[in-house]
Amino acid sequence: MEYQNSISFAKSLDQQDPLASFKHQFHLLEKEGKHVVYLCGNSLGLQPKNAKAAIEQELNDWAEFGVDGHFDGKNPWKYYHHFLTENAAKVVGAKPHEVVIMNNLTANLHLMMVSFYKPTATRYKIMMEATAFPSDQYAMETQARFHGLNPDEAIIELKPRAGEYTLRTEDILAQIEAHKDSLAIVMMGGVNYYTGQAFDMKSISTAAHKVGAIAGFDLAHAAGNLHLQLHDWDVDFAVWCTYKYLNSGPGGTSGVFVHERFANRPDIVRFAGWWGHDEKERFLMKKGFKPMEGAAGWQLSNAQIFPMAIHKASLELFAEAGMENLRAKSVLLTGYLEYILKAFSEHLTIITPSDPNQRGCQLSIIVKENGKALFDYLCSQNIIPDWREPDVIRMSAVPMYNSFEDIYHIGQALNNYFKK
Numbered sequence: 001m002e003y004q005n006s007i008s009f010a011k012s013l014d015q016q017d018p019l020a021s022f023k024h025q026f027h028l029l030e031k032e033g034k035h036v037v038y039l040c041g042n043s044l045g046l047q048p049k050n051a052k053a054a055i056e057q058e059l060n061d062w063a064e065f066g067v068d069g070h071f072d073g074k075n076p077w078k079y080y081h082h083f084l085t086e087n088a089a090k091v092v093g094a095k096p097h098e099v100v101i102m103n104n105l106t107a108n109l110h111l112m113m114v115s116f117y118k119p120t121a122t123r124y125k126i127m128m129e130a131t132a133f134p135s136d137q138y139a140m141e142t143q144a145r146f147h148g149l150n151p152d153e154a155i156i157e158l159k160p161r162a163g164e165y166t167l168r169t170e171d172i173l174a175q176i177e178a179h180k181d182s183l184a185i186v187m188m189g190g191v192n193y194y195t196g197q198a199f200d201m202k203s204i205s206t207a208a209h210k211v212g213a214i215a216g217f218d219l220a221h222a223a224g225n226l227h228l229q230l231h232d233w234d235v236d237f238a239v240w241c242t243y244k245y246l247n248s249g250p251g252g253t254s255g256v257f258v259h260e261r262f263a264n265r266p267d268i269v270r271f272a273g274w275w276g277h278d279e280k281e282r283f284l285m286k287k288g289f290k291p292m293e294g295a296a297g298w299q300l301s302n303a304q305i306f307p308m309a310i311h312k313a314s315l316e317l318f319a320e321a322g323m324e325n326l327r328a329k330s331v332l333l334t335g336y337l338e339y340i341l342k343a344f345s346e347h348l349t350i351i352t353p354s355d356p357n358q359r360g361c362q363l364s365i366i367v368k369e370n371g372k373a374l375f376d377y378l379c380s381q382n383i384i385p386d387w388r389e390p391d392v393i394r395m396s397a398v399p400m401y402n403s404f405e406d407i408y409h410i411g412q413a414l415n416n417y418f419k420k
């Protein structure tokens, strides 16, 4: 695509965009009556307008039925997770029984590690990105300690080459090979939260399996962003949150994927709770844990109806738009953002890979001088990116609700800023 920096060009792309109307299904932000260009979908997605009715439905059923809402409500709470599985599976490229929505992200990451990180005297290492999200770092550190290991010895951190910002796939694969006898698990992000780099999950999974290791991914920044194919890529397990690109509200619920080769194996050790027990006998309160089939067998507690109601509503929009279509728009939209930003390359560096296959919708930039001042200026101009210490501005052009015209306005603001 040959991009142009003009309002008419941006408007023509919006006119040709088959998903353009989806933004009307969201509460777009306004300040003093003016449209705000929201670029923080990587942090907290905007509110879908159908969320409120979804919550009200459950509040009404609770008011009307009390405890019988578990069976008599419109969406009986006893079976609530089932109502989300199919659409969640579509978003991550899984079979429905490989997916369950439950808990929060970091809790789910620990649950998966309990089942899939089985260190032995010789095979005990965890491989991760050196700049992983802090929660993932703390989770891996304490998982190592939980098994009596020293995290400094157990964790292999992958760092970019000197002078580079992101990891090269060939280097990741070489590191897996180099640790082939000691590697127990590769546990990486799908998209790095800081650099916006998307990893080649298929190649990483294949390489991990080749050396006898497990491949797990934290998809916090990938779910609802990339066109994932977890089943076909042969990923072993994955976890994600739903409040970033999946627009399901602050602290919202989380998703788990367990590949079907494990999902139906009751012998896989897990930390269990009653909601993961065979649904037909759950209320018999019998002794002896018998897991439900599929990823649902990792559930602990009865479903958190309110966050899940929002997620259910949000997933309906994803099903309607189609992840493939969203991704196609996303490539164009972020390409346009990159084109606009590149006009200012004497002032800023884009650290996210320029190859669309190695990124989602986010671009991370480092401003040569006083990045915080530019960030503050953009905010004052009704453009809301986000700031990550020490010096990165992240901008996510979200295909669900950002427009090409939004991107054009970023360019105008940068013009004003750097010319002043």
Ligand SMILES: *Cc1c(COP(=O)(O)O)cnc(C)c1O
Residues within 6 Å of the ligand: 104, 105, 106, 107, 133, 135, 136, 189, 193, 218, 220, 221, 241
């Ligand atoms: C956002 C994010 C988290 C946050 O974890 P919660 O348990 O949802 O608070 C964890 N890991 C990564 C990679 C993230 O991007």
